[in-house]
Amino acid sequence: xxPIQVLHQIAPEIKAIIEQRYAVLRAIYYKGPIGRxxxxxxxxxxxxxxxxxxxxxSELGYVIKSSSGVTLSLGGERILPLLWEYIRQMRxxxxxxxxxxxxxxxxxxxxxxxxxxxxPLVKQDLxxxxxxxxxxxxxxxxxxxVSGGTTLAEVAKSCxxxxxxxxxIVVPARGGLGEDVELQANTIAAKLAQGLGGSYRLLHAxxxxxxxxxxxxxxxxxxxxxxxxxxxxxxxxxxxxxxxxMAKRRGLHDEYVMQLIVRGAxxxxxxxxFNEQGEVVYSTASVGxxxxxxxxxxxxxxxxxxxxxxxxxxxVIRLGYxxxxxxxxxxxxxxxxxxxxxxxx
Amino acid sequence: xxPIQVLHQIAPEIKAIIEQRYAVLRAIYYKGPIGRxxxxxxxxxxxxxxxxxxxxxSELGYVIKSSSGVTLSLGGERILPLLWEYIRQMRxxxxxxxxxxxxxxxxxxxxxxxxxxxxPLVKQDLxxxxxxxxxxxxxxxxxxxVSGGTTLAEVAKSCxxxxxxxxxIVVPARGGLGEDVELQANTIAAKLAQGLGGSYRLLHAxxxxxxxxxxxxxxxxxxxxxxxxxxxxxxxxxxxxxxxxMAKRRGLHDEYVMQLIVRGAxxxxxxxxFNEQGEVVYSTASVGxxxxxxxxxxxxxxxxxxxxxxxxxxxVIRLGYxxxxxxxxxxxxxxxxxxxxxxxx
DNA sequence: CTCCGTGGGATCGATTTTGTCCCGACAACA
DNA sequence: TGTTGTCGGGACAAAATCGATCCCACGGAG
Numbered sequence: 001x002x003p004i005q006v007l008h009q010i011a012p013e014i015k016a017i018i019e020q021r022y023a024v025l026r027a028i029y030y031k032g033p034i035g036r037x038x039x040x041x042x043x044x045x046x047x048x049x050x051x052x053x054x055x056x057x058s059e060l061g062y063v064i065k066s067s068s069g070v071t072l073s074l075g076g077e078r079i080l081p082l083l084w085e086y087i088r089q090m091r092x093x094x095x096x097x098x099x100x101x102x103x104x105x106x107x108x109x110x111x112x113x114x115x116x117x118x119x120p121l122v123k124q125d126l127x128x129x130x131x132x133x134x135x136x137x138x139x140x141x142x143x144x145x146v147s148g149g150t151t152l153a154e155v156a157k158s159c160x161x162x163x164x165x166x167x168x169i170v171v172p173a174r175g176g177l178g179e180d181v182e183l184q185a186n187t188i189a190a191k192l193a194q195g196l197g198g199s200y201r202l203l204h205a206x207x208x209x210x211x212x213x214x215x216x217x218x219x220x221x222x223x224x225x226x227x228x229x230x231x232x233x234x235x236x237x238x239x240x241x242x243x244x245x246m247a248k249r250r251g252l253h254d255e256y257v258m259q260l261i262v263r264g265a266x267x268x269x270x271x272x273x274f275n276e277q278g279e280v281v282y283s284t285a286s287v288g289x290x291x292x293x294x295x296x297x298x299x300x301x302x303x304x305x306x307x308x309x310x311x312x313x314x315x316v317i318r319l320g321y322x323x324x325x326x327x328x329x330x331x332x333x334x335x336x337x338x339x340x341x342x343x344x345x
Numbered sequence: 346x347x348p349i350q351v352l353h354q355i356a357p358e359i360k361a362i363i364e365q366r367y368a369v370l371r372a373i374y375y376k377g378p379i380g381r382x383x384x385x386x387x388x389x390x391x392x393x394x395x396x397x398x399x400x401x402x403s404e405l406g407y408v409i410k411s412s413s414g415v416t417l418s419l420g421g422e423r424i425l426p427l428l429w430e431y432i433r434q435m436r437x438x439x440x441x442x443x444x445x446x447x448x449x450x451x452x453x454x455x456x457x458x459x460x461x462x463x464x465p466l467v468k469q470d471l472x473x474x475x476x477x478x479x480x481x482x483x484x485x486x487x488x489x490x491v492s493g494g495t496t497l498a499e500v501a502k503s504c505x506x507x508x509x510x511x512x513x514i515v516v517p518a519r520g521g522l523g524e525d526v527e528l529q530a531n532t533i534a535a536k537l538a539q540g541l542g543g544s545y546r547l548l549h550a551x552x553x554x555x556x557x558x559x560x561x562x563x564x565x566x567x568x569x570x571x572x573x574x575x576x577x578x579x580x581x582x583x584x585x586x587x588x589x590x591m592a593k594r595r596g597l598h599d600e601y602v603m604q605l606i607v608r609g610a611x612x613x614x615x616x617x618x619f620n621e622q623g624e625v626v627y628s629t630a631s632v633g634x635x636x637x638x639x640x641x642x643x644x645x646x647x648x649x650x651x652x653x654x655x656x657x658x659x660x661v662i663r664l665g666y667x668x669x670x671x672x673x674x675x676x677x678x679x680x681x682x683x684x685x686x687x688x689x690x
Numbered sequence: 691c692t693c694c695g696t697g698g699g700a701t702c703g704a705t706t707t708t709g710t711c712c713c714g715a716c717a718a719c720a
Numbered sequence: 721t722g723t724t725g726t727c728g729g730g731a732c733a734a735a736a737t738c739g740a741t742c743c744c745a746c747g748g749a750g
Contacts, residue, residue: 003349003434006427007359010366012405017356025355035696048739054697060357067696067747082351089348380727393708396728412716412727 004089015090020045022083024053025062025072029080030121033069084125087113096332100325103339107299107323115330116306122328126305127154130326131195134159134237137299138166138196142234145173145289146192147270148185148207149239149246151303156191165197171230173238173270174288175207178249185288201226203288207271208250211285218287231293240304240322241268242312250284267312269302269321276311278318294321301326310334349434360435365390367428369398370407370417374425375466378414429470432458441677445670448684452644452668460675461651467673471650472499475671476540479504479582482644483511483541487579490518490634491537492615493530493552494584494591496648501536510542516575518583518615519633520552523594530633546571548633552616553595556630563632576638585649585667586613587657595629612657614647614666621656623663639666646671655679 008015027042028034036054040047054070057063062076072080088094093111100109112129114122134155138144146152170193172185181187186202193200203226205217218224243265247257260282264275270289273282280291294300300321304313305328314335316322327335353360372387373379381399385392399415402408407421417425433439438456445454457474459467479500483489491497515538517530526532531547538545548571550562563569588610592602605627609620615634618627625636639645645666649658650673659680661667672680 001427003427003431004352006424006431007349007352007363010370010405010407010424010428011359011362014352014356014359014362017359018352021355033696036698038695046739047741051697052738060355062355065697069696079351079355082346082348083355086348086351378727381729382726391709393710397707399728410728414727 002089004086008090018083018087018090021053021057022087024050024057025076025080025083026121026125028063028070029072029077030124033066033071035069039070084113091329093329093332096329096336099336100332103336104317104325105320106317106325109324109332110326111332112305112326112328114328116328117308117330122305122330123151123154124158126151126303126326126328127158130155130237130301130303131159133301133324133326134235135162135164135166135196138168138235140167142166142168143229143232144168144170144192144196144198145230145233145236145297146170146185146188147173147236147238148177148183148188149241150183151239151241151305152185152188152237153182155237155303156188156195159192159195161195161197168193168196168198169229170196170198170200171226171233172201172203172288173230173233173236174286175203175205175209177207178251183249201229203227203230205287207286207288208284209286214285214287223287227287230289231296233289233297235299235301236270236289236294236297237301237303238270240302240309240312240316242266242309243268243273247273267309267315269316274312274315274318276315278315291321299323303327305331307331307334310338314338347434349431353435363428363431363435366398366402367432369395369402370421370425370428371466371470373408373415374417374422375469378411378416380414384415429458436674438674438677441674441681444681445677448681449662449670450665451662451670454669454677455671456677457650457671457673459673461673462653462675467675468496468499468650469503471496471648471671471673472503475500475582475646475648476504478646478669478671479580480507480509480511480541483513483580485512487511487513488574488577489513489515489537489541489543490575490578490581490642491515491530491533492518492581492583493522493528493533494586494594495528496584496586496650497530497533497582498527500582500648501533501540504537504540506540506542513538513541513543514574515541515543515545516571516578517546517548517633518575518578518581519631520548520550520554522552523596528594546574548572548575550632552631552633553629554631559630559632568632572632575634576641578634578642580644580646581615581634581639581642582646582648583615585647585654585657585661587611587654588613588618592618612654612660614661619657619660619663621660623660636666644668648672650676652676652679655683659683 023043027039036051037047040050058065062073063070064073091113093113097109097111110129112125116123170189172189174185176184189200205223209217243260246268247260260273263281265273265281266276267274271284271286272280275281301324302316302322303326307330310331313327313331317325368388372384381396382392385395403410407418408415409418436458438458442454442456455474457470461468515534517534519530521529534545550568554562588605591613592605605618608626610618610626611621612619616629616631617625620626646669647661647667648671652675655676658672658676662670
C-alpha cells in the first residue's frame with residue numbers, strides 16, 4: 001500500500017489539515033497581497049482560523065506579512081506545486097484520469113483538484129494547467145486555433161511569457177460573440193500569442209451569421225485567409241460550456257433556447273450544440289471552423305470544469321471530437337458517476 | 346522532493362500525531378490486552394489523551410475493546426508494519442542505514458526506530474527485526490552460532506515458529522556466564538533452534554576458565570564436538586554490549602574492571618573487550634569461539650541498540666568483525682555523530 | 691490631506707479539550 | 721465464595737481553545 005494511503009488510514013484528520021493549508025496558500029498565491037479578513041471571506045472560513053493559519057505559515061516561512069497583506073515567500077511558491085501534486089495523489093486524481101481516459105477513449109485527461117462551480121480559483125488552476133499542457137505540445141510553426149468563452153479567457157489571462165518563444169500562429173476558431181471583449185476568440189488569440197511568444201491573426205466577422213451570408217463574407221480576402229489558416233490548424237483549444245449558458249451568452253431568442261432544450265442539448269463547443277448522445281442538435285452558422293474540419297486537426301484540446309458541466313463535457317467528448325480533456329475534480333467525478341449509473345441501466 | 350517530506354514541511358504537527366498513534370498501536374501490540382491506565386503509564390502520557398486515542402482507533406476499527414483491555418484488531422495488526430515503514434521513512438532511517446553501511450564498510454545496517462535505552466519496547470522491535478533477518482539468510486544445513494546476553498535473549502524470545510522449518514543447527518558460541526539462565530548462550534541456542542525449526546547442541550562449559558585449563562576441557566569429547574561445530578559456523582549472531590556492563594555481569598573483580606577502564610575498553614562481544622580503535626584490550630579465556638575463527642565465518646551479525654551502546658558498537662565494528670549490524674535509531678545517530686566529530690578533529 | 695485596507699492586540703462568551711475522579715463489571719485468586 | 725485488581729465508561733470542573741467582533745496605528749492610493 002502507498003505510504004500516503006497508510007497515513008490517511010491511520011490519521012484521517014490530516015486530510016482536513018492539508019486541504020485547509022493548501023487552500024490558504026493557493027488563495028494567497030492567486031490573490032496576491034491580501035489581508036486576513038479578505039482571505040477569510042474568500043475561503044468562507046472564520047477570520048480567527050485564517051489568522052491561526054497565517055501565523056503558522058508565517059512561522060514556517062511560507063508567507064511574509066507586509067503592511068499591504070500577506071504574500072507567498074519563495075519557499076511558499078516552491079512548495080505550492082508540490083502540495084498540489086500531493087493533493088492530487090491524496091484524492092486519487094491520477095486514477096480518476098486514467099479511468100476517464102480509458103472509458104471515454106481519449107488521448108489524455110487531466111483532472112485538477114476542486115470544483116470550479118464552488119471555488120473560482122479552481123478555474124485559474126484549470127487555466128494554468130491548460131497553459132502548461134499547451135506549452136508542452138506546441139512546436140515551432142504550429143497553428144493554434146482557439147475559441148472564446150470565460151474558460152478560455154482565463155487560460156489567456158494566465159498565460160504569461162515564460163522566456164521561451166514559440167514561433168506559433170494563433171487564430172480564432174470562431175467569430176465575435178456577445179459584448180464582452182475579454183471573452184472574444186480574437187482577444188484570446190492575441191493574448192495567447194503574446195504569452196507563447198508567437199503571432200496572431202484576427203477574424204473580423206460575427207459568430208452568428210445568416211447561413212446565406214456565409215459565402216459572401218468568405219469572399220473577403222482577410223477573412224478568407226484567417227479561416228483557411230484556422231482549418232489547417234495543428235492544435236485546437238476550445239472551451240466546453242453548458243448549452244443553456246452558451247445560448248444565453250449568444251443572446252439567442254427564447255424560442256431558440258426552448259428549441260434547444262426540447263432537442264436535448266446539454267453541451268456546447270465552438271458553436272455546436274450536442275445532446276447526451278453526443279449528436280449535434282443545433283449549430284450556429286459561422287465563418288469559423290466547421291464540424292468537418294475537426295477530423296483533420298491532429299490535436300483537439302477541450303477545457304472545462306465544474307460539476308455543472310459534467311453533462312456538457314460528456315456530450316462533447318462522446319463522438320471523439322476531443323482528444324485531450326482538461327477538467328476539474330467536480331466535473332470528473334460527476335462524469336464517472338453518470339457513466340456508472342448508465343452502465344447499471 | 347518526496348511527497349512525505351512535502352507533507353511534513355507544510356504540516357509539521359503531523360509528525361507528532363503519527364508518532365503518538367504509532368506508539369499507542371505498538372504498545373497495544375506488544376502488551377497484549379492492556380487497560381487504558383496501564384497504557385498511559387507505559388507511554389508516559391496522560392490518561393485522557395490515551396483515552397481519546399483509543400476511542401479514535403476503536404472507531405477506525407484498529408483496536409477492539411474488551412473487558413480485559415484493548416487489543417489490536419486484524420486491521421490494526423495489518424497496518425502496524427506499514428506504519429513502521431512510514432516512521433522509518435519519516436525519520437530518514439533508510440538514509441541513515443546507507444550512510445552507516447558505507448562509512449563503516451559493512452554488508453548491511455538495519456536501523457530500527459526508537460531508542461532502547463528509553464523505551465524497552467524498542468528492544469523487542471530490534472529482536473523481531475533480527476529474527477526476520479535471520480530467517481531470510483539461513484539456509485538448510487547451516488550452522489548458526491549464538492552468543493548470550495540480554496539482547497540475544499530478547500531475540501530468542503521473539504522467535505516463534507513460523508511454519509517454515511529450517512534444517513539448521515544452532516550452537517552456543519561461548520560457555521555459561523552469570524546466574525540468569527535466560528541469558529545463557531545455551532538457553533538462547535535452544536530457543537532459537539525451536540523457533541527456526543532446527544536442532545541445537547549445548548556447550549556444557551563455563552565461559553570464564555583459567556587459560557591453562559582450556560586444553561584440558563577441550564579433551565572432553567562432547568565439548569570438543571560442539572566447539573568444532575561452532576568454529577565451522579556459517580552464521581554468527583552475537584549481541585554487542587558496553588564493556589562496563591558486561592564486565593559486571595561476568596562478575597569480574599573490581600580490579601579487573603579498573604584495568605579494563607584504564608585500557609580504554611568500551612565494547613564487548615563474545616568475550617572480547619575492544620577499545621575505541623577496535624583493538625582487543627582484554628579477553629576472557631574460553632572454550633568457545635575465538636578471534637581467529639571469525640575470519641572463516643561467512644556472515645557475522647551484530648545486534649545491539651540504545652544510545653549508550655554507540656561507542657561499543659563502533660568499537661566492535663571497527664576492525665570488521667561484523668558484517669551486518671542491526672541496531673536502533675538512538676545508537677545509529679550517536680554513532681554518526683561520533684564519526685562526524687572525529688572527522689572534524 | 692483623506693480614506694480604505696492592512697496587521698496586531700484585545701475582549702468575551704461558547705465550545706472543546708483535559709485532568710481526575712467514581713462506578714459497576716469482570717477475571718484472577720485465595 | 722469473597723477479595724482484589726484492573727477493566728471500560730460516565731461524569732464534571734478546570735483549562736484551553738475557538739469564534740465573532742471590536743479597536744488602533746500605519747501605510748499606500750487617490
